[in-house]
Amino acid sequence: MNEDALIQSERRAEKRSAGEVSVFLSTPGMPSLPVTALNVSASGLYCICSTPLGDLTRVDVRMMLSRIEIEARAVVIREEEQPDGSWGVGLFYTRISLEDRKLISDLVDGSKL
Secondary structure (H helix, E strand, O other): OOHHHHHHHHHOOOOOOOOOEEEEEEEOOEEEEEEEEEEEOOOEEEEEEOOOOOOOOEEEEEEEEOOEEEEEEEEEEEEEEOOOOOEEEEEEEEEOOHHHHHHHHHHHHOOOO
């Protein structure tokens, strides 16, 4: 791991899962878009999307974790084009229930994702 990656990972307040999770993103006027989350935390997620969404775009997030559907609102905080033409998208939750945030945190801590 290079020094920049190590410093960035140390800045994160929440632990992140390492497993893939199926997620659906949507905005008003946009059909639900299936994406694959490469990691999930109690504060946000990083996913692979077929199309760029645009920095600071607000999206509705729906995911299944441990047979429980979680819904949240998030904002795009980072996008990066991947070598295969897909897009890596970092999302930060702006609205999520305390119960769902705790569930994500508990699942990540227990490596149950």
